[in-house]
Amino acid sequence: MNQTFTIPRFRLPGLVAALGVHLPQWPHSLALASALNLAALAGLLPKESLAQMEGRSFLVEVLDAGGQACFACRGGRFRPLLTVPAKPDLSFRANLSAFLQLLARQEDPDTLFFNRELSIVGDTELGLLVKNMLDAIDWPRLPFPGRQA
């Protein structure tokens, strides 16, 4: 209502996914693992939650972009996985717009899940832990459009 900028619900054309799946996937994995490590280093991720993620593998799949990122938590750090395990401990699947809405805290994951825009497969408790860990990050208040003081 009061937001000045909102991420619309969209779907990338099929061609993007068709091309995307043929591109190397390791840059996504590296970028995501690095971002998580930065958050962990900044003390934004509670140690207790990190400990429960130890040794587990995660897959994030952006359906309409044909991209996927796979990483694991080892020794308290997130490391990209170059090959996707046959059965990752936890997989998130959604279109790009849903992921962006989640990241911008514009939509609630449960809302996206009820609406079937986000799929979570694997260890449900681990999924809940990750969701709640990301929700609990108290980001510093920046004058971003869409965020309210």
Added chain:
Amino acid sequence: MQRKVPQLVCPAGSLPALKAAVDHGADAVYLGYRNDTNARNFAGLNFDEKAMREGIRYAQSRRRGVLMAINTFAQPGRFADWQRAVDGAAELGVDAVILADIGLLAYARQRHPELRLHLSVQGSATSYEAVNFVQREFGVQRAVLPRVLTLAQVETVIRNTSVEIEVFAFGSLCVMNEGRCWLSSYATGESPNTVGACSPAKYVQWERSPGQMATRLNGILIDRFGNDEAAGYPTLCKGRFEVGGEVYYALEEPTSLNVLEILPAIADIGVAAIKVEGRQRSPIYVAQVTRTLRAALDELARDRQHFSVKPAWQSELAKLSEGHQVTLGAYNRPWR
């Protein structure tokens, strides 16, 4: 003249959710410890000591209330854990604790006579006799009514007690046998009363296959959704089962409660506070629901006669709902 309207009590499962509630107009927030002393004991949810102190400071410095839910039932041999939770709440200076366990109510009354006590919805008090009993015995000052009463029944309770009455205004519905439900235990051996969670996540499996998704709870098939069907929480009461050769929601359809339509009536009968369900939801859900209900309550306070539900409020709330069905729950039920 501004008319008195019920207080708005909103859920906080994390510090950002608490801030979202306060920033968007909640009069009070409710929260819990990161353990099984409250009925939303989910991995990574709720408050550790540091976040709790920060949250209480944030809310109280803005003159909003903080209510701590310690609303599960003390388990055999572990009463000390629940006592510690109450002691901690008193020490932190919360505005009230929300309790369900009679033994814990007695403890809180005796040990912390100055601590304000609310009876949790899990306390399952549906009559004024029950409400007056907890007032007489433990000095309870507010009771949260289970979501099984019609509006007329809520009014009867209010007319026959001096205890403040809080009712639910928005959020997911279940079979509403609150404080007495053992369905989750039937499938998993664990339930809200015992471990603080209905359908604990470790028993839940979402299975994807082409064209559908299946939900299992401890191996028991609860539901199958086609790709275009809205999903719900993985609870037994919202499952589709085969009964007499037909597959349907045998107990309850996934729905959400939304009282916007009857908000004037809720204020008229003297409800002290309305509550939003959803400590398990994200900060954005809390922000969206809080600002919508705040706008509605402010409108009601400003002009009772011309109050009408704005379509924008309804569409904002409908989007967040489980099962894409919004109802008035028991409030307008024709049978009793």
